[in-house]
Amino acid sequence: xxKTAIALALGAALLSPFIAPALxxxxxxxxxxxxxxxxxxxxxxxxxxxxxxxxxxxxxxxAEGKASxxxxxxxxxxxxxDFNRETAKKEWFxxxxxxxxxxxxxxxxxxGPGKFDxxxxxxxxxxxxxVVAPVTYxxxxxxxxxxxxxxxKRLQFNIGEGEWKDTATVADDVQIKFRIVTAKK
Amino acid sequence: xxxxxxxxxxxxxxxxxxxxIALLIxxxxxxxxxxxxxxxxxxxxxxxxxxxxxxxxxxxLALARLAWRWQHPAPPPPAGMPAWQRIAxxxxxxxxxxxxxxxxxxxxxxxxxxxxxxxYLGIIPLPDxxxxxxxxxxxxxxxxxxxxxxxxxxxxTHLTAALKHYFVDRDEVLGRMIPLLNQRKPR
Ligand code: HEM
Numbered sequence: 001x002x003k004t005a006i007a008l009a010l011g012a013a014l015l016s017p018f019i020a021p022a023l024x025x026x027x028x029x030x031x032x033x034x035x036x037x038x039x040x041x042x043x044x045x046x047x048x049x050x051x052x053x054x055x056x057x058x059x060x061x062x063a064e065g066k067a068s069x070x071x072x073x074x075x076x077x078x079x080x081x082d083f084n085r086e087t088a089k090k091e092w093f094x095x096x097x098x099x100x101x102x103x104x105x106x107x108x109x110x111x112g113p114g115k116f117d118x119x120x121x122x123x124x125x126x127x128x129x130x131v132v133a134p135v136t137y138x139x140x141x142x143x144x145x146x147x148x149x150x151x152x153k154r155l156q157f158n159i160g161e162g163e164w165k166d167t168a169t170v171a172d173d174v175q176i177k178f179r180i181v182t183a184k185k
Numbered sequence: 186x187x188x189x190x191x192x193x194x195x196x197x198x199x200x201x202x203x204x205x206i207a208l209l210i211x212x213x214x215x216x217x218x219x220x221x222x223x224x225x226x227x228x229x230x231x232x233x234x235x236x237x238x239x240x241x242x243x244x245x246l247a248l249a250r251l252a253w254r255w256q257h258p259a260p261p262p263p264a265g266m267p268a269w270q271r272i273a274x275x276x277x278x279x280x281x282x283x284x285x286x287x288x289x290x291x292x293x294x295x296x297x298x299x300x301x302x303x304x305y306l307g308i309i310p311l312p313d314x315x316x317x318x319x320x321x322x323x324x325x326x327x328x329x330x331x332x333x334x335x336x337x338x339x340x341x342t343h344l345t346a347a348l349k350h351y352f353v354d355r356d357e358v359l360g361r362m363i364p365l366l367n368q369r370k371p372r
Pocket of ligand 1: 209210213214215216217218221233236237238239240241243288289290291292293295296303326329330333
């Protein structure tokens with residue numbers, strides 16, 4: 001998997017004079033994907049500790065941009081052992097059956113200075129939905145920084161089944177906060 | 186016993202605050218013990234929140250109570266009460282006041298350290314004075330437990346003393362907090 005990614009990146013780099021821009025890997029230390037939910041009105045933050053992303057983006061030509069993100073569901077960390085055990089279960093992410101969540105862009109459109117709308121397919125727990133993620137872009141010391149907040153409804157992905165469907169305890173609205181920083185070239 | 190000064194009693198406000206706080210503690214305490222052993226479920230999350238809300242309410246009422254107490258001194262102990270009992274009652278009351286604040290504050294700090302903010306009634310977020318720290322959270326749980334154990338001991342002492350005043354000494358002490366017993370209107 002990693003090898004393929006590296007091979008892909010290498011291939012893309014070699015071909016880059018012909019198909020610019022190149023596919024970039026992410027700088028894991030600077031990137032983050034966090035889900036914020038509300039439990040009895042209390043904001044609760046969970047981090048996805050492991051994920052990989054490939055981005056190829058030129059702000060001058062957003063329409064040619066592409067990005068894909070793959071998240072390791074088992075790495076979800078709410079900062080509490082009880083909560084982590086619970087969210088891996090069938091009623092929540094069912095991490096054993098659906099180990100990955102993905103986001104793959106289908107179209108990127110400009111939405112004001114430094115802002116873009118990234119439309120794409122979001123797959124969580126085996127369910128795929130079309131979403132549009134608002135993204136702000138900046139270049140920082142040879143790295144590209146993409147940031148944004150994607151609001152989703154957890155029940156649309158069957159996250160929280162059975163008694164957990166009760167949105168009075170855990171709200172339906174979840175915000176996915178992402179910060180993707182590409183690796184230095 | 187006949188009182189020479191009819192004004193020597195607790196005000197209605199003091200009585201109301203006393204019983205409101207007592208009632209809330211009698212809810213929060215067993216709830217705290219019960220909820221911690223529940224399996225992970227929406228019910229458990231709800232009870233944790235209710236427990237926190239009740240505790241924060243105790244804290245707020247305790248503030249009101251202390252402010253009121255400042256302006257309205259308690260009636261004196263019955264004449265002829267031995268000095269050691271007077272001292273013991275003053276000590277117990279002071280400690281109880283202290284715990285009315287210390288118990289909720291320890292719960293609030295523990296919640297912050299455990300990484301779960303307290304949002305009063307699900308609406309008003311209380312500031313997190315501590316950042317998330319598992320070891321600190323566990324230590325504060327122990328503090329919360331010890332303070333609660335102390336509170337429970339003092340409440341039992343307080344209750345026993347009140348009953349002794351009523352059944353053994355047959356004085357007006359309990360009736361000052363339960364005016365029905367003394368058949369005398371509070372001021
Ligand atoms: C008068 C006020 C309060 C009383 C009498 C009280 C009493 C208790 C008791 C008896 C327990 C069980 C401890 C044990 O496991 O043995 C408990 C647990 C707990 N209390 Fe309180 N409490 C009060 C206020 C608060 C407040 C204000 C908060 C938070 C804002 C709070 C948060 C908690 C939490 C989170 C636990 C469970 C800890 C755990 O097991 O993980 N409490 N409380």
